[in-house]
Amino acid sequence: MNNIAPVPPAQGFADATTPLVKNCWYIAGLASEITRAPRARRILGVDVALYRTLAGAPVAVRNRCPHRSFPLAKGRLEGDELVCLYHGMRFAPSGQCTKMPALPLAPASAAVRSFPVAERGPLVWIWPGNPDHADEDLIPDTSWLSDPLWASVTGQFHMRADYVSMHENLLDQTHFPFLHPGTVGTPDFVRSTLDVREENGMVIIDRSLPNSPPPGIYAMPMDMAGQPVNRFSEARFASPAMHVAFARLTDIDRPGETKREWRFNITHLITPETNNSLHYWWFCSRNTRLEDKAVDRFMYEGSNQAYTEDVEALQWITETILQDETPQLDLNFAPDKPGLLMRRRLRYLADLEAGLLG
Numbered sequence: 001m002n003n004i005a006p007v008p009p010a011q012g013f014a015d016a017t018t019p020l021v022k023n024c025w026y027i028a029g030l031a032s033e034i035t036r037a038p039r040a041r042r043i044l045g046v047d048v049a050l051y052r053t054l055a056g057a058p059v060a061v062r063n064r065c066p067h068r069s070f071p072l073a074k075g076r077l078e079g080d081e082l083v084c085l086y087h088g089m090r091f092a093p094s095g096q097c098t099k100m101p102a103l104p105l106a107p108a109s110a111a112v113r114s115f116p117v118a119e120r121g122p123l124v125w126i127w128p129g130n131p132d133h134a135d136e137d138l139i140p141d142t143s144w145l146s147d148p149l150w151a152s153v154t155g156q157f158h159m160r161a162d163y164v165s166m167h168e169n170l171l172d173q174t175h176f177p178f179l180h181p182g183t184v185g186t187p188d189f190v191r192s193t194l195d196v197r198e199e200n201g202m203v204i205i206d207r208s209l210p211n212s213p214p215p216g217i218y219a220m221p222m223d224m225a226g227q228p229v230n231r232f233s234e235a236r237f238a239s240p241a242m243h244v245a246f247a248r249l250t251d252i253d254r255p256g257e258t259k260r261e262w263r264f265n266i267t268h269l270i271t272p273e274t275n276n277s278l279h280y281w282w283f284c285s286r287n288t289r290l291e292d293k294a295v296d297r298f299m300y301e302g303s304n305q306a307y308t309e310d311v312e313a314l315q316w317i318t319e320t321i322l323q324d325e326t327p328q329l330d331l332n333f334a335p336d337k338p339g340l341l342m343r344r345r346l347r348y349l350a351d352l353e354a355g356l357l358g
């Protein structure tokens with residue numbers, strides 16, 4: 001196969017200008033970020049006010065009073081109700097207005113939009129699309145983030161880039177040795193065998209690399225620096241909101257000894273703020289040396305370094321595209337296939353929501 005594929009027709013593949021996919025569970029915030037002090041966050045172009053009821057349930061409503069557009073996150077909570085600070089309208093967690101002090105009775109038709117939310121371990125998910133389709137069974141599995149047999153470190157970014165490019169970066173493993181030579185990249189990565197498939201709307205890359213020293217970020221917690229192991233990984237575009245990578249490393253054959261296995265799950269959570277900016281949370285989880293603070297520190301620093309490199313690269317790319325007045329059709333090569341499959345999937349979902357698919 002010629003390794004310079006023709007540039008795909010724009011209508012079949014999502015890019016930064018494609019409408020954002022709304023019918024999906026996205027992260028509204030970390031559970032620890034959502035408290036009794038209302039906070040504002042723009043999610044898929046909509047300003048949302050986030051808070052908790054007295055019983056601790058997360059609530060998300062549009063951050064705009066339906067009376068004179070005062071931002072409700074600047075208001076205060078009375079019990080479970082959010083009170084607008086401009087004229088005192090009160091809203092239940094459902095969004096229904098329960099009181100308008102200037103009127104004898106609450107206006108029955110007044111309401112602010114409320115969004116379905118669901119808490120899972122350290123994450124609060126939000127459904128920005130049609131609430132009739134907000135099925136909690138569609139929330140992707142992140143059970144390892146609250147499993148006592150795993151330990152995680154985490155970080156977050158607010159970045160100027162589109163979620164299509166962000167997902168493409170996460171599916172693109174050919175950049176590892178160049179952009180991340182000190183952490184996740186190893187020189188013999190190109191030797192690994194690669195299998196790309198689509199399954200249930202996901203794009204999945206299976207990679208295996210026998211008999212190769214682990215990358216720096218795993219070598220330290222495994223205590224296997226420079227020693228060859230068998231490396232397996234499965235990277236998934238799980239949904240428009242999530243990419244997850246499962247890495248498994250095992251001993252090469254050691255006659256007479258049991259094979260050890262180390263596992264690392266890397267969770268990337270992406271919530272578009274607008275078409276060209278996003279909220280990004282990452283978790284790096286391991287099933288070894290759970291209590292070791294030195295391992296926590298090392299994994300946090302290595303991950304933060306690698307993801308800062310990705311964030312900077314994507315922001316430079318965004319800036320380059322937005323500032324350049326001469327359009328360019330980017331080249332695509334055979335190893336770009338996972339990213340192109342993901343772009344096609346996002347485009348399909350966007351077209352479906354726009355009612356373009358009949």
Ligand code: FES
Pocket residue numbers: 065066067068069070084085086087088089
């Ligand atoms: S703007 Fe909120 S009550 Fe008037």
Ligand SMILES: [Fe+2]
Pocket residue numbers: 169175176179180306310
């Ligand atoms: Fe990267």
